[in-house]
Amino acid sequence: MDVSDIACLDPVRKALLDDLDEGFAELYGAHRGVVFSTALRLSGRWADAEDLTAETFLRAYRAVAGYDHGRIAELRPRAWLLTILMNIWRNCARAKSRKPPPDLQDEPVDTVDPREGVEEAAERRETGDELAGLLALLPEEQRVAVVLRHVVDLPVSEIAEVLNMPQGTVKSHVSRGLKRLRALGGAR
The missing domain is CATH 1.10.1740 (Rna Polymerase Sigma Factor; Chain: A)
Incomplete structure (x- = not known):
C-alpha cells in the first residue's frame, strides 16, 4: 500500500x-x-x-x-x-x-438511559417496548434482517456480508419480516 x-x-x-x-x-x-x-x-x-x-x-x-x-x-x-x-x-x-431461566424477581423493573429526559424516556420506552415485542415474535432470521435493514439502516449488500448470505435471501427475510410485522401490528 x-x-x-x-x-x-x-x-x-x-x-x-x-x-x-x-x-x-x-x-x-x-x-x-x-x-x-x-x-x-x-x-x-x-x-x-x-x-x-x-x-x-x-x-x-x-x-x-x-x-x-x-x-x-x-x-x-x-x-x-x-x-x-x-x-x-x-x-x-x-x-x-x-x-434454566433466571428467577424473574431478580430482574430490574425498569432500565432508563440516565442521559435522557423523562418525556423522551417514556416515549422511547413505549415505542421501543411495542417494537421489541413485535420483533420478538419474528423468526430469528427475519428479525435480524429487519433490524439491520430498518433499525440500523444498513444497505442490503452490507447485511448480506454481516449475515454471510446472498442478497436475495436478505431481501426475502426483510420482506417476509415486514409483512409479518404489519400483520402482527394490525392484530394488536
Whole structure:
C-alpha cells in the first residue's frame, strides 16, 4: 500500500493505520451507536445490549491489533463490527438456551438511559417496548434482517456480508419480516 492509497481511505481506517489506540477510539466513536442500537433490538434489554456492545468492541480491538496494514485498509468497519456482534449474540443465545431461566424477581423493573429526559424516556420506552415485542415474535432470521435493514439502516449488500448470505435471501427475510410485522401490528 502506498501513500496515495492511504490518502483515499476513510478517516477511521486512516486513523487505525496511523495509531491503533487513537484510531480505535475513532472507530468506537463512529460506530458505537449503530452497534448498541442493533444489540438493543436483538437482545431486547438495555443491560444485555450494553454487555454485547462492550464485548463487541473488546473483541474488535483484540482482532485489529493483529491485523496488518493491508487488512486494515480493506476493512469495512461497520459490517465487520456488526458481524462480530452477531456472532457474540448468537453464542450468548445458544448458551442461554442451555441454562434454566433466571428467577424473574431478580430482574430490574425498569432500565432508563440516565442521559435522557423523562418525556423522551417514556416515549422511547413505549415505542421501543411495542417494537421489541413485535420483533420478538419474528423468526430469528427475519428479525435480524429487519433490524439491520430498518433499525440500523444498513444497505442490503452490507447485511448480506454481516449475515454471510446472498442478497436475495436478505431481501426475502426483510420482506417476509415486514409483512409479518404489519400483520402482527394490525392484530394488536
